Amino acid sequence: MSSFAHQRHKPPLPLDRPRELVVACAPMKSHVNLSHIVRTAGCSGVARMIACGNVSLDAKITRDGADQVALEIHRTLPPVLRELREEGYRLVGLEQTTGSKLLTEYAFVRRTALVVGNERTGLTDDLLALIDDAVEIPVFGLPHSFNVATAAAMAMYEYCRQFPRG
């Protein structure tokens, strides 16, 4: 007999304060990817997300994530990133760059805006010029690049690992 019994959809872990992580996405190519990011953000306790352009979410993917996360839609990302900086957020871009730190070695500050680029173009130069830090996921094999929603999920996981109580 197993010592493990199913306990699916457990109640969430408590946070001592609301998460100060904001996930800010450039205009995405795929509603599927954006929807997956919303679902993961919801499960991670993220309260606020930014998306750009022509946004439509797939409720079969997000499920109740769209109830958890306040999604703000903007035309472009740079103005809202400047506002977030004014609000005291550190702007952390998720991108392979010459100056990126490995996500596994990066110490987040609590008040972080995670900046996620388009699937094809990644973080464009105007976004790279704005961010404070760039982080990248360690890659050990082909195809040498993660799906954008997968990469965003790993970054959210790492942030929550560092701030398990919010």
Added chain:
Amino acid sequence: MSSFAHQRHKPPLPLDRPRELVVACAPMKSHVNLSHIVRTAGCSGVARMIACGNVSLDAKITRDGADQVALEIHRTLPPVLRELREEGYRLVGLEQTTGSKLLTEYAFVRRTALVVGNERTGLTDDLLALIDDAVEIPVFGLPHSFNVATAAAMAMYEYCRQFPRG
């Protein structure tokens, strides 16, 4: 001028030895999810995966991941899990159960088979009876459960974080 310049598809990080992580998936509902798991496994340097049932991969998702990962197809998971145990693998199920440890607090052993359940049913009782440990991703908000490929990605990320050189 930005201090970050794009450097996409960097060469992978070197491993001192081949990864001893095997990702073993129960029969999945969605080829998309399985394909995403293969892509993430490839990027994580995973050399060996088990899948079950009627498997077809979407090359637009896996990209070269299918070249990195040797994918073995079986009818069901229990016999191959018993073989993996004979080969010295610790069987770690990814599931919310009464006895699960948080992924963020779990110390992997190098020789691990990560057991991933079906999207709808999760790890069935025959699989729960076989695993040595159950791990679950911390959940902090709605919809209270991660997509299976997202959860598998977080588990692979955590394993690689603990064994950055293989």
